[in-house]
Every structure is written in C-alpha cells, then in structure tokens.
Amino acid sequence: MLCLGIETSCDETSLALVRDNILVDQVTFSQVDIHSVFGGVVPEMASREHLNRVGVLYNELLDRTRTDPQEIQAIAVTRGPGLLGCLLVGLGFAKGLCLALDIPLVGVNHLHAHLMAPGLEGKIKFPALGLLVSGGHTSIYLINSPLDFQLLGKTLDDAAGEAFDKAAKTLNIPYPGGAHIDRFAGFAEPDQKMFPRPYLDNTNLDFSFSGIKTAVVYHVRDNPRLVLADPEMVDQDFIPPPELATVCASFNWAVAGALKVKLARALARYKVQSVVLAGGVAANTMIRKTLTDLVREQGLEMVMPSLSLCTDNAAMVAWHGSLLIRNGYFHPLDLEAIPRGRKIPMDYHRVN
Structure with a gap:
C-alpha cells in the first residue's frame, strides 16, 4: 500500500510517501530560520507558512518520486497534538486530496507516530x-x-x-x-x-x-x-x-x-x-x-530512530497511518484537529 503522510503540527511542513514498510521519499520545509528571530515559534506565522508550502511540497514529492496521484491509496495526517492553526492546514489539505482521489483518511496521534518511527528502520519488540x-x-x-x-x-x-x-x-x-x-x-x-x-x-x-x-x-x-x-x-x-x-x-x-x-x-x-x-x-x-x-x-x-526521524517528519506519520489503515482503522472527513492540551480520542472507524 502506498500511503501519503502529512505533518504540519508545529514549524515543519513535511510530506512523505511510504510503501508498505519502506520510505519512498520525503520532503520537508523547516521554519527554524523564520522563527529564530523571535526566539520561538509564532503560531500565526507558522500557519501561514504551512499554507504557502504544503501544495508546493506535494507537487515536489510527486515529481521526485514520479508518482501519479492516482497511485496513492491512503492518506495519513497529523491530527494532534500541536498548534491548532497549523494542524488545520494539514488536515484541510489531506481532506481535499481524499475527497478528490476517493481514498481513505486516517488521523494520526503525533506522539504515537514519534514512538513508532524506529519501525521504519528496524523491528520494535x-x-x-x-x-x-x-x-x-x-x-x-x-x-x-x-x-x-x-x-x-x-x-x-x-x-x-x-x-x-x-x-x-x-x-x-x-x-x-x-x-x-x-x-x-x-x-x-x-x-x-x-x-x-x-x-x-x-x-x-x-x-x-x-x-x-x-x-x-x-x-x-x-x-x-x-x-x-x-x-x-x-x-x-x-x-x-x-x-x-x-x-x-x-x-x-x-x-x-x-x-x-x-x-x-x-x-x-x-x-x-x-x-x-x-x-x-x-x-x-x-x-x-x-x-x-x-x-x-x-x-x-x-x-x-535515526537523527533525521527524531524531529517532526511526515515519514513517521505515513508509517503509523499505514499500520492503522492496514488494520482497518480510518476516519471520516469530519475528522477534527486536536490542539495541545486536549486528549486525543480513539475515535477511529473500523472496517472488519
């Protein structure tokens, strides 16, 4: 299964393609230089930058991997925790793609994805x-x-x-x-x-x-x-x-x-x-x-995980999302973003 992962929880805009257990490719834009002037992440600026970058990075990822959008079989997106405005950009983009391509969507718990990231490089016992x-x-x-x-x-x-x-x-x-x-x-x-x-x-x-x-x-x-x-x-x-x-x-x-x-x-x-x-x-x-x-x-x-998978990245989102979808878990298109401070519900729909 070819799964597209989308990560926009904070100040990295990242998209990745994972086919089964293998990372095909990943593109990431970091906003560190933008926010360094302020000594930390400015949420409104981060949201606007995600909006400016997510479509460009999507096209770049497809071009680099020579992937036709119709080949994508599922989309995994970070639904929380994170900055609400940033999460909404990624979630909106993911929903639009799922609607256009008629493929399943799954919202991923950002924290769980971090913990599963090493599974892309080896086996977790x-x-x-x-x-x-x-x-x-x-x-x-x-x-x-x-x-x-x-x-x-x-x-x-x-x-x-x-x-x-x-x-x-x-x-x-x-x-x-x-x-x-x-x-x-x-x-x-x-x-x-x-x-x-x-x-x-x-x-x-x-x-x-x-x-x-x-x-x-x-x-x-x-x-x-x-x-x-x-x-x-x-x-x-x-x-x-x-x-x-x-x-x-x-x-x-x-x-x-x-x-x-x-x-x-x-x-x-x-x-x-x-x-x-x-x-x-x-x-x-x-x-x-x-x-x-x-x-x-x-x-x-x-x-x-290797150092490149320690920071926020879409590879871990695509990987964990693909595990969920292969086990029959998905979300409808009314999926909500969950900002930091709120518990992320286990509200998956299940296909038996």
Missing part, C-alpha cells in the same frame, strides 16, 4: 516502554502493539525540550537552543551539584522541568557574565567560554538524570522486551548515551 522527549511533551508509555498505547506518565508543566529552549534563551543562546546546549556541553564535564535533577522526590512516572528552568534563571542572575553578548556569533564553529560550557554540561546532566530515574522506575514495574526513545530531544547526545547505558544494563534492547 513488544511489549515495549516508550519514552517520548520533545519540545512540548515528555511522556512514558507502555506499548503493547503499534495500536495499543498506555500512558504511564507525562509532563506536568514544562517538557524537557521547552526547558532546554528557555535555558538557552536565558543565556542568550540563539533558537533552537537545545541543539546548541548539547554541542556546548561537549566542551566540559558536568558539575553534578550545579542544578538539581528535577521532580524526583516522589514515586510516580510524571515529569516536571519548570524547577530546573528556574534554577538556571537564578544561576544566570548571580553570574551575569555567562550571558552571551551577541548570539549571532554562534555557529557550528563557535567554541563556548569554559564557564558557559560547564553550565550547559551540568544542565544536560540534570535533565538526562531525571529521565534516567523515571525510566528506571518504569522498567522496575513493567516487564518489556525493549525501550523506544523518540522525539526531538532524543537527538541529545547525553540523553541518548545515559538512557542507552541504563537499558543495556537491564539486558534489554534500546530502539532509537
């Missing part, structure tokens, strides 16, 4: 624990199958990626700050007493990163010399001052440590065959190493 670490979400799931996700814990306030970006903004590191913090951290060893590993004085599997974000603000207030004078000097060749590198390494260590403790708790409570680490922050070097070491010590398999 079930049951699995899934740890999703992104700009808007930090969650642990028990995944019994590609169609059965049980939420075990979630972020109560700031997600890990949001904390990275806000810490970077405090230090005047340019957007997107998380990637720069990760690179700067490689120039120093962490001071394990500089920042607390957040929200561990409990027994649950939820996350909270607002506390460490505040700790960075206070630390910078007391050490104003840490703030970069000119963020435009930061490029791939920029070497951070030693003190700034130590702050970044210490922040990295604290976040990775909190994730490790929560994942270790989950592993002690649930019998699984593998662990899936996914989401944009899963590209972070220290987080990948810290959690991989933990999982391998438990004798389990750690499954991570």
